[in-house]
Amino acid sequence: MTACSSNFTRTSRPEVERDMAQEPQSASDDDVRVARTRRDVGRAALRVLTEAGGRSFSHAEVAAEAGYSRTTLYTHWPTKVDLVTLALESVGRMPHGEPTGDAKTDLVRELRAFRQAFVDVKLDQILMALAQWGTTVDEIAAIRDSIVEDGEGVARAILADVASGDELEAAVAMLSGVVVCPALMYGRVPSDDVIDQAVTIVLRAFGVPSEG
Known part of the structure; x- marks a missing residue:
């Protein structure tokens, strides 16, 4: 998976863009934006995957759902496999309890x-x-x-x-x-x-x- 940078382009959430513009520019702020973008795109990809199905899963659909540009998605997650992997990261692993022996x-x-x-x-x-x-x-x-x-x-x-x-x-x-x-x-x-x-x-x- 291509590593993420901090230069993310938003397309449909101007209030978020304004908030980001007002944030101090620092390495920690960059990390926050990277984490937020991964979270937003991952959750959107999971919603598209579960609601629209595999045949309709695309960069365009995920970008529209997440509110980011397709360019951003193609830059950081260039293939469907990358987006599916990101979607499933937001699911995590299934819980397993400690065995009782029975x-x-x-x-x-x-x-x-x-x-x-x-x-x-x-x-x-x-x-x-x-x-x-x-x-x-x-x-x-x-x-x-x-x-x-x-x-x-x-x-x-x-x-x-x-x-x-x-x-x-x-x-x-x-x-x-x-x-x-x-x-x-x-x-x-x-x-x-x-x-x-x-x-x-x-x-x-x-x-x-x-x-x-």
Whole structure:
């Protein structure tokens, strides 16, 4: 990603431009402007990505949403991959709790956190947008795979104690699918009871007690 400088051009927020003109010129002020611009463009890129989808994602759309010129965006984030990466930086990584040692408790907690990401940051829309490019753009595929790995990683580690190979892959797919499938197909996320039952069924298949 191209490094950002302090020479950002705003196009639709004159009140912000006036405030910036009145600020003292110093290295720290430059840092503030750089951080503010990254934040503004990143959040705008995420909104466009989740609301308009991958096909409509463009420098022009993000620039209009953020209130910066297209020249600024092309200068500092010259490709769509750069803008997508910036958008996902504003999402951050999904939260994971400390393991308790109880497989059911930990798996249920992970699936609930995964579910919450679909609600909080519209993860379903992000994955759908990335899927539109992922088969043709290697960098986008890598971003998609990183998100999936982050979402499934803890559950995979827990299940690796009782399964391996194809059985492990199937178990991970079943549990992640409990959240992903209804979100993508029906526009809703599973209830606590559905998540609880899914974990119970998978653990029972491997002979793991799941009364917790």
